[in-house]
Amino acid sequence: MKNGDKIKAVVLEIGPDQIKYKLFDNIKGPTYTIWKSDANTIEYKNGTKEIINISRNTETGKDTLKMTNLTYSKGKVYSAGKIVEPESLKKLFEANPNALIYYQKSRTAGVVADITGYSSIALFVAGALTKDTDKSLMYYGSGGCCALIAIIAGRGIARNNLRKSIAIYNSHDKRIGYLNFGFNSNGIGIAMRF
Numbered sequence: 001m002k003n004g005d006k007i008k009a010v011v012l013e014i015g016p017d018q019i020k021y022k023l024f025d026n027i028k029g030p031t032y033t034i035w036k037s038d039a040n041t042i043e044y045k046n047g048t049k050e051i052i053n054i055s056r057n058t059e060t061g062k063d064t065l066k067m068t069n070l071t072y073s074k075g076k077v078y079s080a081g082k083i084v085e086p087e088s089l090k091k092l093f094e095a096n097p098n099a100l101i102y103y104q105k106s107r108t109a110g111v112v113a114d115i116t117g118y119s120s121i122a123l124f125v126a127g128a129l130t131k132d133t134d135k136s137l138m139y140y141g142s143g144g145c146c147a148l149i150a151i152i153a154g155r156g157i158a159r160n161n162l163r164k165s166i167a168i169y170n171s172h173d174k175r176i177g178y179l180n181f182g183f184n185s186n187g188i189g190i191a192m193r194f
Helices: 086-093 097-129 133-171
Strands: 009-014 018-023 032-035 041-043 049-051 054-056 063-065 070-073 076-079 178-184 187-193
Touching: 070 133, 086 097, 086 133, 097 133
Parallel strands: none
Antiparallel strands: 009 018, 018 032, 041 049, 054 063, 070 076, 178 187
């Protein structure tokens, strides 16, 4: 709660204006409702936190999304000094199509980095278990290449795209437009999106 109180509860529904819940120690009891503007954070059983950045507009009496700047440090994204989990981050970026595009590219590059990283481990193990020296060197070389791709290309691209998505989100620029270059079997392609 914004006043510092904590409610141990089971969240039933998070609507546009309200949160419905039951008290954790009385699941069969009544359903309670609070305004989102009175809540600060929801911490789930699995440890993920959802930051609720809602403020009440005094002129209209309606809740509005409060645009707080995001920061990136040591592989984590922060909002108002609190870590933003990937699920919440995606929801924030959905309000800004350009930021969402770079966020999705970041997630894809991260998955590619993970796959090539695990492949490099498998190749190193295969090299260690192979008795033929030539094959062993081939496995070590292939494993080293996969490790370099994972570390340099995959993680670097993922990190850079995440930083771009945060910069776009923080600029509050919701225009959709980008220029993308690509390579395929037919040659070089350029895609512009407005």
